[in-house]
Amino acid sequence: MQRLLMIAGTAFLALTFQASAEGDAEKGARVFKKCAACHAVGENAKNKVGPQLNGVVGRPWGAIEGYKYSKALVEMADGKVWDEETLTAYLTKPKEVIPKGKMAFAGLRKEADLVDVIAYMAQYKEDGTTE
Template sequence: MIKTVLGATLATLLPLMALADSHAMEGDAEAGEKVFRKCKACHAVGEGAENKVGPMLNNIVGRQMASVEGFDYSKALGAMGEAGEVWTPEAMDAFLTKPRDYAKGTKMAFPGLRKDDDRADVIAYLMTFSDEGS
C-alpha cells in the first residue's frame, strides 16, 4: 500500500519537477543581450567573433568544453573538455552562477551572475548564436 501511494506520488511529481526545470531554463534573449554587456570585455559573439581574454562564444550550446581553437584554457576546463563534458544550458547555468566553484582553478575572474533570470537570459541570448538555438 505504501509503495503504491509513494509510486503514484512520484509518478505525479516527477513530470512536474521536470516541467519546472525546463521553465527555469527559459530566458529572454533580448534581456540577455543587456546582461551580456558584463561579458563583452572578455568574450565575443556574432559574425567575426574572435577570442579575447576569454574564448568566443558562438555555438557554445552543445559544444564540448574547452574546445575553441586557439584559446588557452585553464587546466580545470581543459580536463573537463578532455572528459567529454559539454556546455548544456544546465552546465552553463551552474558555471555562470559562480565560475570558480564550478571549475576549481578556472582562469575566469568573473564572480558570476547571482540572479536566476540573468543567467537564463544570457543563456537564451547565447543560444541565438548557436546551431542548437537556431
C-alpha cells in the first residue's frame, strides 16, 4: 500500500511538474543553497560529498568521472537518466528512489522549490557554462 501511494504521489508530482510553467532559475538558486554543502555547479564545480551537478538534467545515473557512487545507485543505474520526472521524485524523497543511496538529505517538500531548483540546475551545461 505504501509503495502504491509513493508511485501515485510521484506520478502526481510528475504531472503537476509538466503541467506547470518552467521553474524560476533565480528562485532555484536560493533553493540550491540547501544542496551546496554537498554539490556544486558552475565552471569550476568539483565533486564534494556528492557529485558536481553540471549537466545533470538528462545525464545518465552514475556518469561523473572520478566520483564514487553508492553501490545501490550503481546497481540501479542501468539505462536510467536524471530527467525532470526522476529528479522530482528523487529530490522529494531520495531514499524512496535509491533506498540505500548515499544522499542524506531528507528532500524538498514544496512543489515550487522542486520546479525552481530543477530549472536552476538545468541551466548548467556539462562544462558548467550557462550559455
